[in-house]
Amino acid sequence: MNDMLKTTPDFSTEAAAALLKEHYGLSATLSLLASERDQNFKVEAEDGSISILKIINGAEPEVESDFQTALLSHVGAHAADLPVPHIRPTLSGASLASTTSTRGVTHRLRLVSWVEGLPLAETGRNDAALQSLGRMLGRFDASLKGFMHPGALRDLDWDIRHAGRSTDRLHHVTSAEDRALLERFLVRFEKSVAPRLATLRAAVIHNDANDWNVLVDKVDHDTISGLIDFGDALHAPVIAEVAIAAAYAGLDHPDPIGAAAAIARGFHAEYPLAEEEVDLLFDLIAMRLVTSVTISASRRAHTDDNPYLAISERPAWTLLRKLDRMNPRFATAILRHACGFEATSGARKVSAWINANRKSLKPLLERPAATYPAALVPYGDPTHPMTIKSAGEQPDEAQAIWEDYCRAHGVELGIGPFGEERTVYAGEMFVSRFIDHTRRTRHLGLDLFMAAGTRLYTPLAATVVSVEIEKDPLGYGCLIALRHEPEGCPPFVTLWGHMAHEAMGRIKAGDRLAAGALVGEMGAPKENGGWAPHLHLQLSTDTALSATEILGVGEPQFLDVWTELFPDARTFAGIAEEFYEKKGRSHEEIVKRRKELLLPNLSISYDKPIKFVRGEGVWLIDDSGRAYLDCFNNVCHIGHAHPAVVEAMAKQAAILNTNTRYLHDNIVAYAERLTATLPKELTVAGFVNSGSEANSLALRLMRAHTGRENAITLDWSYHGTTQELIDISPYKFRRKGGKGPKPHVHVATIPDSYHAPADWPAEEHGKRFAESVAELIQAMKAKGEGPGFFIAESIPSVAGQVFLPEGYLKEVYRLVREAGGVCIADEVQVGFGRVGSHWWAFETQGVVPDVVTMGKPIGDGHPLAAVVTTREVTDSFNNGMEYFNTFGGNPVSCAVGLAVLDVIEGQDLRGNALSVGNYLIDAFRAMQTRYEVIGDVRGMGLFLGIELVTDRKTKAPSTEFARAVSNGARRRGVLMGTEGPHDNILKMRPPMIFSKRDADHLLAVLEETFADVARTLG
Incomplete structure (x- = not known):
């Protein structure tokens, strides 16, 4: 007879009842419960109480019986609220009793309280129930921290560390295919798992949370109400507790890894696991099953007599085959994620x-x-x-x-x-x-x-x-x-x-x-x-x-x-993220509401308007996620949403923003930095909010200094939105809605060398065009008047990216000053290093203005502008009338201005503008050799223009081609504009961070667009 069968208790229900009466003084109704090695009886006493009488296998050493008793006592003392059996003492007050069987084998007895509930095996094992199981096991194992007993150190085949012993039982598995399946898991275990087990945390664990040892609430099947049967408890790796419970939970479960994840999630919430423990969980689940099926196979001769041994063998094989088809790394990722770890490290x-x-x-x-x-x-x-x-x-x-x-x-x-x-x-x-x-x-x-x-x-x-x-x-x-x-x-x-x-x-x-x-x-x-x-x-x-x-x-x-x-x-x-989800109003609704709510002459670019929702560097992103290379909007001088600007703005706004009637470091610091970029004569700054305000302030300075009104302005120029600036902007007053020049406004010829008379020597263009200004001054003198000021963009932009001929400003400034006027350089579009070679475009003409106005690029999109002038002009302005601008020069604006200067200087954006600009100009000129429509290429740094003509000899404008190229580039995701009296000049002013890669993208689109338009227009 098998030694285990000799020592297995085999008491009848009547004999067990007699033992209960003898040692515990209880009269009760007993019913036998299933067990592998011991005998367990449900005891329903006459007083209504319910207990479990365990008759322990005679082969079990006393130290193991004492271990279970000590374990339950420890849990009772440290986690009394845990629903586990509590020991009921004998009549003599002992925790255990003993008896001898008819075979002469001594058995020990233990009576414990009944834990109410249904076996998990008899209910559904949904995620909620399994997570509750994990929490229960986590609480139970946490209560055993610090507990140790000699009986916990026994040698047991069910110890996960001994799972490799299954190799010695493989010969009991009759199917070669099944043996090969088990061998695959065993090889992985010996190679990758067993060596790491010794490095993991170990403690006393339950070690057998199968779904017959786990009880659920009779009403709420999602809640675990008890944990019973501590016969397999031992000192083992903590993660084994989760692996064993997951192995049993996965039997006949449609989602065994999901079930394991639910248990691990619950356990981790009560008893946090380490990543290295979870990384072994999949293999340990499999090895519990390998242990189970090989032990069953080795005892197959006895399973007909003890169905408890075979109860899980069929579903265990099914689950092992499932696990074998899974990628262990994916399963581990699911288990890691359940515990809040990354699916894979990093x-x-x-x-x-x-x-x-x-x-x-x-x-x-x-x-x-x-x-x-x-x-x-x-x-x-x-x-x-x-x-x-x-x-x-x-x-x-x-x-x-x-x-x-x-x-x-x-x-x-x-x-x-x-x-x-x-x-x-x-x-x-x-x-x-x-x-x-x-x-x-x-x-x-x-x-x-x-x-x-x-x-x-x-x-x-x-x-x-x-x-x-x-x-x-x-x-x-x-x-x-x-x-x-x-x-x-x-x-x-x-x-x-x-x-x-x-x-x-x-x-x-x-x-x-x-x-x-x-x-x-x-x-x-x-x-x-x-x-x-x-x-x-x-x-x-x-x-x-x-x-x-x-x-x-x-x-x-x-x-x-x-x-x-x-x-x-x-x-x-x-x-772009915006591709996946459109937010806000539709294009049609916005257009409709603009017409209803906004000034009707507020223009919209393109026949099919674009709704931009984000800017980033050289890109503008629309509400469909399409990115447009921005070669046109020079306001964002160092790129859209530059992080340095955003940070400076947010940081200062979170501290203080107020006006200039109070002292603050920023305005002085910014004035120092800004004037340091200018010629030494220009030392005094005034801060405003826009280029228009800057030019209006310049006119106030001029009037205070000269006492005059007469203006000399260039044809087709534009200087701002206020009425006095519209009055000196031929671009406005000579077009639709304009009423022509006022008497004090005198318009000089635009000094466009490309359209200069053919008989003018190139070296004389500057002086010849300046004659137009001289004639205007002479006309004023004939009336007993003189010019108050001459104003010009240092590179006329709206007029078509016109680069002034050499010597032009020197001659004009001389003429104006000799006649008692002041010279204003409008650097709103061309300043702050855009030309690359210098900070300011007027410097390329070798002149020093009396007043410099600046805006747009100064704040990289933030409403900031400035006027810088001489001490002499400033003294004239200081006539007793206070100058105050509520927002001009506020701490936030000045912080932004400082950030822009930091980026331009720190990243040598002037040098970048020069090199990338030259690269583009060379490429444009190469295109000029292939396309007769390109009459002129002009540019300096990142201020660029291409004039398109129908005939290079007559230089007749090709407005249709220019507009077609602009719209074609827009369709291909590049923004540019058309300028000039005939809108035939392609205008490009990309951000200063424009790279060679960006330039190549622009060139590729231009090549494709020019070819397409040339085919279309013939």
Whole structure:
């Protein structure tokens, strides 16, 4: 007879009742409960109390019986509210009694209180119940911290550390396939798990939280009401408690890893686990099952007599087969996430790094992806024809449907978003390996749809991990994996699927690719798995996964986990957030409300207005997520939303903003810094809010100093919005709605060398054009008057980016000053280093104005402007009348102004403007050799113009071509304007941070647009 059977108690119900009466003085009704090694009886006493009488296996050493008694006593003392059995003493006050069987075997007896509830095995095991189980086990194990007993150190096959002993029992498993299954788990255990177990926390644990030892509330089955049977308790790794409970909970459960996650989440809430413990949980769950089935196999001869041994064998095998089909790294990611850890170490840092460094990423396509007109590809709509004809069945028809849509709506890029629910994933390959009767339907990559052959580039430097062909139908076709290791970021992998096979002969594993290097091309359906041409781009924060292991489609239930393992690649690819969700009012509603609420002559750019919602550097992003390269709005001098400006503004606004009647450091500091950029004669500053205010203040200074009104202004010039500035702006008063010049306003010829008379020597252009000013002064003198001032932009902008001929301002300033007038340089558009070679455009003419006005670039979009003048003019202005401007020179504005100067100087943006500007001018001149329509190229730094003509000899303006180019560039995502009397001059004033890469993008769009317009207009 088996030794265990000899010592297993075999008392009848009547004999057990007699023992109960003898040792505890209780008369009761007894009923036998299932048990493997001992005998357990439910005791229903006459007084209504319920207990459990345990008759302990005779082979169990006394130290083990004493251990269980001490354990329950400890829990009772330190966590009395835990619903576990409490010991009832014998008539003599002892915790245990003893008796001898008819076989002469001594057995010990223990009577404990009954714990009310239903076995978890008899109820549903939903997430709430399993999480409650985890919390109960966490509370129980936490109550045992510091508890130890010699009996806890016993040698037990059910000790998770001894799971490797299952190898010695494999020969009892008759199926070779089943043995191979167990061997796979055992090899993993011995190689990767067992060596790490010794390093983990260990304590006394229950060690057998199967669903017969766990009770739920009879009414609320979501709440665990008790924990019983401590016969397997021992000192073991703490994580084993969770693994064992999860192993049993997963039996016949449709989502065993989800069940394990619920238990781990609950346990972690009461008894925080360490990452290294959770990392072993999947394998420990499997090894508990391996132990179970091999022990059952070794005892199979006796299972007919003791069904308790075989109760979980069939579902255990089923669960082991499920676990074997799972990727352990994915299962571990789910378990880690359940405990609040990253799905894989460093996962969240990868996404954070990409978001923080997105501006430095190279374009994935020929130009930044956000610059293409884009639309969602309708794979999320199961009724759409493209969806119906996709999935490898009719890719050519699906592509044709998409191309028709693109032509009809002006779309160039299709986007299939991350996380989208898709019905196209219908094949067997998309059946979940985690959850029964579930499909993987959530897209975990980013799809970019363009024509087959579209070239794709890596935004970051990379090492090629693999290049392979996946031949499965509906597979990836050519599949490329790249590893990226940017400084300050954990390494991550990018997956490039549905590529053309040409990459196989061009790159190989181990190759290094620089940022911006070619990865490959979008494949055609015959080579990309049978799909319409597109790129499946996916990030993987788990670099241990091979290209084919990376999960391209996932279960909706685990989307939060997949999001950490495979973060949305939209930022990496350069797709703007605004593409995914439009906010605010529609274009039509805004236009309608503007007409109702705003001045009717407030203009809107373009026939189809743009609604911009965000600016960033050189880009403006509209409400559909399309990014436009801003080569026009020179207000944001150092780039839209420059972080230094934003920080300075927010920091000072959070401390103090007030007016100049009070003392503050900022206004003095800014005046010092600003005047230091100007010639030594210009020493006194006045601060206002706009260029118009600056020019109005300049006129006040002029009147106080000269006592005159007569103005000399250049034809087609513009100086501001107030009436006195409209009066000196021919651009306004000579156009529709204007009433011509007032008597005190005298208009000089615009000194445009390109349109100078042919017989004028080039070296005399400056003096010849100045004669116009001399004639005006002479006319004033004939009336006994003189000029009060001469005002001109140092580079006339509205007139068409006109660069003054050499010597022009020297001669004009001389004439005006000799006649008693002052000279005002309007630097509102051209100042602050835009010309590159100098801080101020007037410096390129070798002159020093009496008054300099500035605005627009001064605050990078913040309403700030200034006037700087000489001490002599200032003394005239100081005539007793107070000058006060409520907001001019306030602490916030001055903080912003200082930040702008810091950036210009600290990043040598003048030098950048000069080098990039020269690069563009050279490229424009090269275009001039190819396009007869380009009559003149002009520019200095980042103040640029291209004049378009119908005939180079007559220089007749080509307004139609200019407008077509401006609108064509806008359609291609580049903003520029047209200026000049005939709107035939392309005007470009990009931010000072404009890079060579930005310049190349501008040039590519101009080349494409010029060619297109030339074809269209003939």
